């Protein structure tokens with residue numbers, strides 16, 4: 462998918478503004494999920510819940526304010542320091558958020574390129590919500606979910622979390638299934 466995106470970008474692809482809007486939305490969705498994955502990687506190895514309890518600074522214990530919790534932007538506006546005590550917040554958090562955002566945006570771009578290459582002149586959003594053809598949306602969501610699962614896995618491994626064999630098998634099967642779905646709906650493979 463990624464290689465196809467690079468190759469096709471040199472073959473006369475032009476981004477429609479509607480598709481550009483979806484690519485931007487995909488970045489935001491990816492950054493928000495990346496923010497959640499940061500929480501998962503921080504809390505799961507410590508045996509804490511990922512849904513309950515607000516994030517707090519590990520140094521001073523002050524809860525993170527909502528406006529400082531905005532993915533990527535929050536870290537940039539705080540210049541990577543806790544608002545209360547000034548402790549450095551690792552850039553890794555912002556990099557993970559930006560990386561997840563870019564991954565979903567790239568997958569959305571790849572869908573736009575691939576569908577345009579089939580001769581379609583319909584924006585992706587219209588294809589789904591006017592024509593009722595959700596294949597690209599399913600493919601994008603499946604590819605994105607597989608990518609984010611791999612990112613989550615990497616973050617947990619980095620945090621030193623030991624994954625049980627059962628979870629490892631389930632995650633591998635999930636990623637394989639999601640990639641199969643994404644590939645099944647990839648328009649350029651169907652001719």
Ligand SMILES: [Zn+2]
Pocket residue numbers: 518519520521522523543544545546547548
């Ligand atoms: Zn602090």
